Amino acid sequence: MLLKLQENIIYGPIQSRRLGRSLGINILPPSIKYCNFNCLYCQYGWTDFHWLKNKKQMSFPETKKILEAVERTLTSLNPKPAYITFSGNGEPTLHPNFHEIVNGVIRLRNTLSPASKTAILSNSTTVLNPDIQKALSNLDSRIMKLDTGSQRMFLKYNRPAKGVKLHSILKGLKQLQNVTIQTLFTKGADGNYSKENLNDWIQKLKFISPQTVQIYTLDRDTPSRSLCSLSQEELADINSLLKKEKIASEYF
Numbered sequence: 061m062l063l064k065l066q067e068n069i070i071y072g073p074i075q076s077r078r079l080g081r082s083l084g085i086n087i088l089p090p091s092i093k094y095c096n097f098n099c100l101y102c103q104y105g106w107t108d109f110h111w112l113k114n115k116k117q118m119s120f121p122e123t124k125k126i127l128e129a130v131e132r133t134l135t136s137l138n139p140k141p142a143y144i145t146f147s148g149n150g151e152p153t154l155h156p157n158f159h160e161i162v163n164g165v166i167r168l169r170n171t172l173s174p175a176s177k178t179a180i181l182s183n184s185t186t187v188l189n190p191d192i193q194k195a196l197s198n199l200d201s202r203i204m205k206l207d208t209g210s211q212r213m214f215l216k217y218n219r220p221a222k223g224v225k226l227h228s229i230l231k232g233l234k235q236l237q238n239v240t241i242q243t244l245f246t247k248g249a250d251g252n253y254s255k256e257n258l259n260d261w262i263q264k265l266k267f268i269s270p271q272t273v274q275i276y277t278l279d280r281d282t283p284s285r286s287l288c289s290l291s292q293e294e295l296a297d298i299n300s301l302l303k304k305e306k307i308a309s310e311y312f
C-alpha cells in the first residue's frame with residue numbers, strides 16, 4: 061500500500077530507519093503531493109506537476125502556524141525526539157518561506173529540546189539557490205538525494221519537472237558542507253541497480269565528497285510495478301564498493 065499524504069504540519073514521532081525517533085514536519089500543503097520529482101518509487105504515488113505551475117495559488121501553511129505547531133509539540137512531547145526532520149508531502153525547500161521557517165524551528169529547538177538534532181530529507185533540486193543553501197547549512201543534518209549518476213538515468217528514475225538538471229544538482233551538492241547523500245536502490249527493468257549506474261554514481265560521489273552516504277532500498281509499495289527491493293547482501297556489496305573508494309557510507 062502507498063503511504064497516505066500528511067494532513068497536518070506535525071507527524072510522528074516515527075521510528076525512522078536512518079534517524080531513530082524522528083518528529084516529522086510537513087511544511088507543504090495538506091494532502092497534496094508537492095514535488096518537482098516524480099520518482100518511480102515514491103511512497104506517496106505519482107506526482108501531479110500541475111500544482112507546481114500554480115505555486116502562487118497554493119495554500120502553503122503559514123510560517124506562524126508552522127512555528128506554533130512545532131512549539132506546541134516540543135513543549136508537550138516527552139521524551140523529546142532524537143531528530144526534528146523536515147520531510148512530508150514532497151520537497152520541503154519548495155515552501156516560499158523555507159529559510160525563515162528553518163531559522164524559527166532552530167530557535168524553538170534551542171529552547172525547548174536542545175538535545176534534538178534538526179535534519180531535512182531533500183531531493184537536492186534547489187540546492188544551487190543561495191538562500192536555500194544557507195538555510196540547509198543551518199540544519200544539523202542535510203540528507204540529500206542522489207540516486208543516479210547520469211542525466212539519462214536521472215530522467216528515467218527520478219523523472220524531474222522540466223528544467224531540472226543533474227549537473228546543477230551536482231554543482232550545488234559540492235558547495236554544501238558536510239552533506240549526507242541518500243540513495244534508494246531498486247532492481248527490475250527500471251531500477252538503478254546496474255553496473256553502469258553504480259560506476260557513474262560513484263564518480264559523482266567522488267566529485268561531491270560527501271560526509272557520508274546512506275544506502276537503502278524499498279520498504280513500501282511503489283507506483284511503478286517494475287521495481288523490486290535489493291537484498292541486504294546486495295546493499296552490503298554497494299557499501300563495500302564505496303569503502304574501496306574511501307567514501308564513508310552506511311546501509312539500511
Ligand code: SF4
Nearest residue numbers: 095097099102150183
Ligand atoms: S523526491 Fe521524494 S517526494 Fe518527490 S517524488 Fe521523489 S520520493 Fe516522492
